[in-house]
Amino acid sequence: MVVELVSVGTELLLGNIVNTNTQYLAQKCALLGLSMYHQVTVGDNRERLSQVVETALNRADVVILTGGLGPTEDDLTKEVCAEVMGFSLAEDTHTRDRISEYFKNSIYKEIPDNNWKQAMTPQGAMVLDNHNGTAPGLIMEKDGKTAILLPGPPGELKPLFEEQVFPYLQKHQPEVIRSQMIKICGQGESQVEDKLLDLISCQSNPTIATYAKTAEVHLRVTAKASSEEEAKELLKPVVKEIKSRFGNDVYTTKEEETLEMAVVRLLKKHELTVTTAESCTGGLISGRIVNVSGASQVFREGFVTYSNKAKRKHLNVNKSTLKKYGAVSKQTAKEMALGGVFATGADVCIAVTGIAGPVSEGEKPVGLVYIACYLKDKVKVEEYHFKGNREKIREQSVVKALDLLRRSILTNYNT
Amino acid sequence: MVVELVSVGTELLLGNIVNTNTQYLAQKCALLGLSMYHQVTVGDNRERLSQVVETALNRADVVILTGGLGPTEDDLTKEVCAEVMGFSLAEDTHTRDRISEYFKNSIYKEIPDNNWKQAMTPQGAMVLDNHNGTAPGLIMEKDGKTAILLPGPPGELKPLFEEQVFPYLQKHQPEVIRSQMIKICGQGESQVEDKLLDLISCQSNPTIATYAKTAEVHLRVTAKASSEEEAKELLKPVVKEIKSRFGNDVYTTKEEETLEMAVVRLLKKHELTVTTAESCTGGLISGRIVNVSGASQVFREGFVTYSNKAKRKHLNVNKSTLKKYGAVSKQTAKEMALGGVFATGADVCIAVTGIAGPVSEGEKPVGLVYIACYLKDKVKVEEYHFKGNREKIREQSVVKALDLLRRSILTNYNT
Structure with a gap:
C-alpha cells in the first residue's frame, strides 16, 4: 500500500516552522510497513492545493494531509479534498456539539463565528474526534483511494494519529509489523552503533534503527511477519541480545515510558521520596x-536556588565552600544534595550546579556542570563538560541528572 | 521569480531525519523575496526523481535540489538533473584536485574509488566549491530555467548557500522582502483574526499571517518592495495599527524575543526581583x-511546593485555608504568592496551583488552575479552565503565569 504525505500551510513555504509532522508521520508509516515515495508541501492556495491532492491521489492509495483545518478563511484542506473527491459538506451536529463543549468554561467569552466552519464535514466521511482542539480529523474513502485529514498542531495531530489513524491503517495493511523500543541513556549514537554494527549489518528482519535524542539514544527493532506471534518470535532474541549488551544503560523497553517515568517507577518500587536542588537547570528537573x-x-x-544566598539559606551550603570552590564545583553540588535531604527529609536528593552560558565564569568554562545525588548516606557527584548553547546545556544537564538518580537507585538496590 | 525545493533521500521518506534544510532554504528564499509554492521530497529512485525534477522545472524558474550528491550508487541527483536538462557529464579537474586535497590528512589512508564520481560535473554548469565535504554544489542554467544542486548535510549546505548561492539569487531578484513579527498573549487565534479581518482581507502588500502557539498568537506582517526603505515604509502603518488594536496583549515585536525574555526585560527595567511558588507546574515557570x-x-x-505540607512549610499557607478551600483554590494561590514574597524578600511572586490531571480531585475538574501574582501589596488571582492532557494544561499554565506577571508589572507601572 502506497501512502503520500501532503503538508498544507504557507508558513512551511516561508520557513517559519520546521515540518516535524512529516517526520513523525513518515516514521509511523514505515512502522506500518507502508511504502512512501513522495512528500509534498503546498501553501494555502485553492488551485495549487487542488492539483497537489489530485496528483497524490493518482499515485498513492492513501494520502495523509496535515494542516489547513483551522477556522480561518485560509484553511482550505477540507473544502479542497471534498471537491476533488466529490464529497459535499454538511454540518455535523456531533462536531458542532463538541465545539460548543470545547469553548464552554474556556477563556473565551463567546465562540468566534468562524469556528462553526469546523463543524462542516464531508458527508460520508469518518469523523475523528479531536480531544485537544476544535478541528476534527477526517477519513474520506472513495474508489479505492483514501484521504486522511489531520490538524497541523503536533499536540493535536499526534494523539489523533496514535489513537485513531494508526489502528485504521493497521487494519488495511495485511502484513504485520511489530517493533520494540529500547531506550538507552549514557552512550552516544556512534558508540551505540559501534556496539551493534554486527547486528545492524547482517540482519534485514528484524531491522534495527537508532534515533539520537538529547543525551539519549532510542533503538527501534522492527520485524515483519504474517502474524503477530511470528513477529514477536523474530523480535525476542534480538531484543534480548541488545539488552544484554547495554545492561543498565537501558532505562526502558516501553515505547511510551520516558526517562522521568522510569525514574518515578523506580522511586515508587523502592518507596523512596526525592527532592531537587537546582541552580542552572532552574526547576526543569522537578518540572520533568x-x-x-x-x-x-x-x-x-x-x-530552585539560583543565587549563592539561596543555596546557603535553603540548602545550608557553607559560605566557605562557596568562597573556596565557587558555586559551580564538586563540593557545592555535594552540599546542595546533602542540604536538600536535610531540609526536606526526602530519601534522595538530586542537585545540579553549572554554567549554562553564554558567558563563562572566571576560569570555569561554559558547559561545566556538576550533578550530585544523595541516597542512603552516600553522595555521588559527576562532572560534565557539555557542548552547545544555553538551552542545550541545560537540557543535557536535566537528562544526566535524571539518569544519575536512576543509576543511584539501581546500584543501591542492586536491581 | 518562483523557486521550488526538492529534497532527495530515502531517509527522509522513512522519517529517519527531520528535514531542517527545507526550513532553512525556505527562510532564505522568503528573505530574498522569491515566491515558493511547492516543496517536494522524493527518494533515491531514478524514475521518480526524474519526474519530480521535470515537474519542478515546469512550474518554477529556479529549482533547488538538496541531497543525493554523495559518492554511492544511490546518489543520483546530479545524473538525473543533467539528463532532464540535457547536460553531459565530464570530469572536472579542479574538483578532482579538491577531492585529493580533501582526503589528504584525513582519517582515510586512501581515497575510496567511488569518490571520484563526485568529480564528474555537467559540462557548462557553474561549480561551487564545497569547503566542508567532497561534493561540490552545482548551478545549471538552460532555457530560462535554473537548477541549483546542493549537498544534503546541513554543515555543507549552509555555508555553500550563504557564500555562493545567496549572492547568485540576489543578483537575479530585484525585489526586497521585509517582515515584522508581533507576538500576542491573551487572545486565541480566531479572536485575533476576527479583530484583523478587515486588514487581512483588504491588503495584499503587506500581508498578515497568524500562527497559533501554546496560549500565544504570533503575527507576521510582510511587505514586498523595490528597496529596504520602501518595504519599511509599507510595514510601519500596518504594524502601528495592529499594535493599537491589541494594546497590552502585544508582548513583543522582536522576532527573537520570547515571553520569558519580555518578562525578564520588564523586571530589569523596573528593578524588580521575582520568585516562584509552583505546584502543578512543578518548576517549569522558574525553568522558563x-x-x-x-x-x-x-x-x-x-x-516547588507540590504537597500541602510543603505549601505550609515554605510558603506559610494556612492549614485552615487548605482544609476549608483545598490546595487548588483562589485562597491557596493567594497565600502562596504572599508567602513566596515573605520567604524571599522578592518584589514579585507568581504562584500556581491546579489540577493537571489525568484524575480530577473531588468536585474540582481537571484543568482547573489558579494563578496568583503578588506585586506592591496587591495580589491578583486568575482562575482558568484549561483543556487538553496533563502536559498541555501545564504548558498553558506556565504561559498564563508568565503573562500575568507581565501584565501586573505593566498595570502597576502604567507602561
Missing part, C-alpha cells in the same frame, strides 16, 4: 518529575 | 525564567 502523573507519591517539594 | 541569560539579576530562588 512532575510530568509523571502520580508524581506526588515520590515528590513533595523542590528548591 | 532561567532560560533567559542574565536571569540572575531578577531571579534568585523559587519554590
